[in-house]
Amino acid sequence: MAFFAIALLASACLDEPDCVASENTTTIRFSFRKLTGGVDTISFEFVNIISGDQVFVTEPLEDISTLDLTVNPTDTTTTFVFQQSGQVSANTLVLRYDPVARLISPECGVETLVQNLGIIEQDFDSISILKPDLEEFIETNVQIFN
Amino acid sequence: MSKFLTKYIFISFVFWAGFASAQDEPVETETLEKKKEKSGPVIDIDGIRAGIDIFGLGQTFLSQERDVLEFQGDVRLKSYFFAVSYGTASLDDSNVERGILYENSGSYFRAGIDYNFLNKDPDGSAFFFGIRYARGSVEDRLRFDFSGDPNWADTPGLDRQNDRLSTRWLEFTSGLKVKVYKLIWFGYNLRFNFALNIEESNTLLPFFVPGYGLAQEGSRWGFNYYVLFDIPFKKKADKPAGLKN
Numbered sequence: 001m002a003f004f005a006i007a008l009l010a011s012a013c014l015d016e017p018d019c020v021a022s023e024n025t026t027t028i029r030f031s032f033r034k035l036t037g038g039v040d041t042i043s044f045e046f047v048n049i050i051s052g053d054q055v056f057v058t059e060p061l062e063d064i065s066t067l068d069l070t071v072n073p074t075d076t077t078t079t080f081v082f083q084q085s086g087q088v089s090a091n092t093l094v095l096r097y098d099p100v101a102r103l104i105s106p107e108c109g110v111e112t113l114v115q116n117l118g119i120i121e122q123d124f125d126s127i128s129i130l131k132p133d134l135e136e137f138i139e140t141n142v143q144i145f146n
Numbered sequence: 147m148s149k150f151l152t153k154y155i156f157i158s159f160v161f162w163a164g165f166a167s168a169q170d171e172p173v174e175t176e177t178l179e180k181k182k183e184k185s186g187p188v189i190d191i192d193g194i195r196a197g198i199d200i201f202g203l204g205q206t207f208l209s210q211e212r213d214v215l216e217f218q219g220d221v222r223l224k225s226y227f228f229a230v231s232y233g234t235a236s237l238d239d240s241n242v243e244r245g246i247l248y249e250n251s252g253s254y255f256r257a258g259i260d261y262n263f264l265n266k267d268p269d270g271s272a273f274f275f276g277i278r279y280a281r282g283s284v285e286d287r288l289r290f291d292f293s294g295d296p297n298w299a300d301t302p303g304l305d306r307q308n309d310r311l312s313t314r315w316l317e318f319t320s321g322l323k324v325k326v327y328k329l330i331w332f333g334y335n336l337r338f339n340f341a342l343n344i345e346e347s348n349t350l351l352p353f354f355v356p357g358y359g360l361a362q363e364g365s366r367w368g369f370n371y372y373v374l375f376d377i378p379f380k381k382k383a384d385k386p387a388g389l390k391n
Binding site for chain 1: 300353362
């Protein structure tokens with residue numbers, strides 16, 4: 001009987017998963033490149049992140065060559081509006097993706113994996129998706145050429 | 147994949163069959179048995195047992211979040227058991243404080259072969275090793291609000307569900323079955339589950355697979371403790387005079 005009780009308790013422990021979650025699986029990394037080749041450094045007055053009713057505005061960004069932004073894990077599209085310093089018009093990029101949810105455990109929370117990034121609309125000179133799945137260890141997902 | 151599984155099960159069965167024949171009686175006895183078999187039925191069933199997993203029932207009674215019901219049956223074919231089990235499980239793993247509501251339910255079926263290393267035991271007790279092929283299905287739903295998220299706290303939140311995803315996996319099993327009173331047996335199964343395959347979902351990855359356990363683990367141990375009722379097909383031979391029970 002004691003063995004049975006211990007086994008029952010042990011079985012409860014077996015179903016306790018490790019709290020290992022991917023922290024940054026909704027973060028997308030943009031890299032800026034020159035059309036002629038090489039890294040481009042750009043300044044932005046702001047970047048808008050728009051999804052559903054929500055709009056986020058970044059602080060001014062000075063001389064950057066990479067930029068990490070977040071996508072909405074509850075929706076399948078997010079729009080980014082890039083306003084470069086000294087430019088009249090802004091550039092718009094609309095991304096689509098599959099947000100796959102996973103319960104890590106009731107204590108550890110929920111993880112959203114963003115996969116299959118694709119471009120719905122964009123008006124940059126050129127753009128390419130290097131890594132369509134967002135991962136914990138961030139690498140360049142989208143390369144933007146100016 | 148299914149071709150691979152079929153091949154895998156077939157090879158395992160052949161392995162066990164070969165191993166069992168190596169453990170059998172000396173050659174002379176084998177010859178006699180073969181002669182008997184020629185005139186007798188091809189499949190010589192000694193009896194069947196059917197029962198319920200009281201370990202699962204224990205979880206059901208002790209836990210408010212989990213319901214497990216599993217039935218097991220086996221057919222004795224000399225040194226082998228053909229074993230099947232069917233079960234249902236449901237899980238409510240919610241954490242309201244964290245804005246998580248998760249429900250999961252499903253059923254599963256296992257079938258396989260065990261080889262009994264105690265085939266000469268007068269009571270028919272068994273210490274066995276075996277293999278199972280398991281199939282099942284899972285339905286689940288996850289609701290989650292992003293109230294703690296620094297960016298998306300004001301979004302409506304997630305509400306994802308899988309209506310019915312098929313699951314399958316393999317198990318190595320080992321255990322004991324012991325007669326405790328007349329036709330009543332107790333037995334346990336220690337199971338090593340592996341090669342889990344879940345039908346792909348583009349919205350929600352299941353947290354729990356009924357019959358298997360946590361879906362994120364590539365292999366895991368399982369345990370069942372059964373009470374079984376024996377339905378003998380053959381009358382036992384009378385004991386020689388002078389022997390007491």
